[in-house]
Amino acid sequence: MGKYIYREIQKPRQIWIWLIIMIIAAIMWYGFIHQIVFRVPFGDKPAPDLMLIIIWLIFGIVFPLVLIFYIKLTVEVRKDGIYLRFLPFHLHYRVFLFNEIDDYEVSEYRAMDFGGYGIRENFKGEKAYSMQGKKAVRLLLKNNKKVIIGTQKPDELVNAIGSVTKGG
Numbered sequence: 001m002g003k004y005i006y007r008e009i010q011k012p013r014q015i016w017i018w019l020i021i022m023i024i025a026a027i028m029w030y031g032f033i034h035q036i037v038f039r040v041p042f043g044d045k046p047a048p049d050l051m052l053i054i055i056w057l058i059f060g061i062v063f064p065l066v067l068i069f070y071i072k073l074t075v076e077v078r079k080d081g082i083y084l085r086f087l088p089f090h091l092h093y094r095v096f097l098f099n100e101i102d103d104y105e106v107s108e109y110r111a112m113d114f115g116g117y118g119i120r121e122n123f124k125g126e127k128a129y130s131m132q133g134k135k136a137v138r139l140l141l142k143n144n145k146k147v148i149i150g151t152q153k154p155d156e157l158v159n160a161i162g163s164v165t166k167g168g
Contacts, residue, residue, distance in 0.1 A: 006077040006160030008153055010131035012067070012117075021064050024154030073131040076147055077160040082139070084129050084149065086119055095127075096147060098165050102140045106154040109136035117150070137161075 013020075035042040035052055041054065066088055074093075076083040081097035084090070114120035114128045121127045130136065130150025137157050139147040151157050 004076040004078050005085075006075075006157060008075045008151060008157065010072060010073045010075075010150070010152060012131055014132060016064050016122055017067075022065055025060050025064045032056040032060060036089060040098045041134040042115060055152060056077070059133055061131075075152070075157065077157065077164060079164055082161065086129055096141070098161075100141055100143075101165075102142050104139050104158065106158055107136050107148070109134050110149060114148075115156060124130060 031042040031052060032082075032134060034040050035046060036056075039058065047055065060106060070088045072087050074083075074085045074087070076093075081095050081100075083093040083095050086095045087134055090116065104127070109128065109130055111117050111130065111134075114122045114130075117130045118134060119127070119129055124146075126146040126148055128136070128148040128150065133156045135152065136148045136150050137154055139149065149157070
C-alpha cells in the first residue's frame with residue numbers, strides 16, 4: 001500500500017440499516033431455534049433443516065458480522081491518484097489516476113438519484129461510491145465519464161487533490 005496524503009474511512013451510521021439487519025438476523029435466529037433446537041417446524045411451509053441452517057448461517061451470522069465489522073468505504077489521495085476501496089465488495093483499490101481526471105469539484109450527492117448508497121450507477125452513466133450523507137466530490141474523467149465519491153469532508157478531499165495536481 002502506498003503512502004497517502006489524505007485518507008477518509010466511512011462506515012454506515014444510518015440507524016434504519018442496522019435495524020433492518022438486526023430484524024432479519026433475529027428472525028433467522030428465531031427460526032433456527034424454533035425448528036432445529038425445539039424441533040417445531042418454522043412457518044407454514046418449513047424449509048428442510050439443512051436449508052434452514054445454511055440460511056441461518058448466512059443471514060443470522062455472516063451477513064450481520066460482515067456489515068458490522070467489515071463494511072467501509074476508504075478514500076485515499078496519493079501522489080499518483082485517488083484510491084477507493086469499498087469493503088467487502090472490492091478486494092483491491094479502484095484507482096483513478098490524476099492523468100485520467102479532467103476536472104473535479106465539490107457537489108451535492110442525492111442518494112435517490114442513484115437508487116441509494118453503495119456502489120451505484122445512475123441512468124446518466126455516472127458511477128457513485130457512497131456510504132452516507134449528501135456531500136461528494138465529482139470527478140470528470142478524460143473519457144467523459146463521471147465518478148461521484150461520497151465524503152464527509154469534501155473540502156479536505158478537494159484540497160488534498162489540489163495539493164498534488166497543482167503542486168502545492
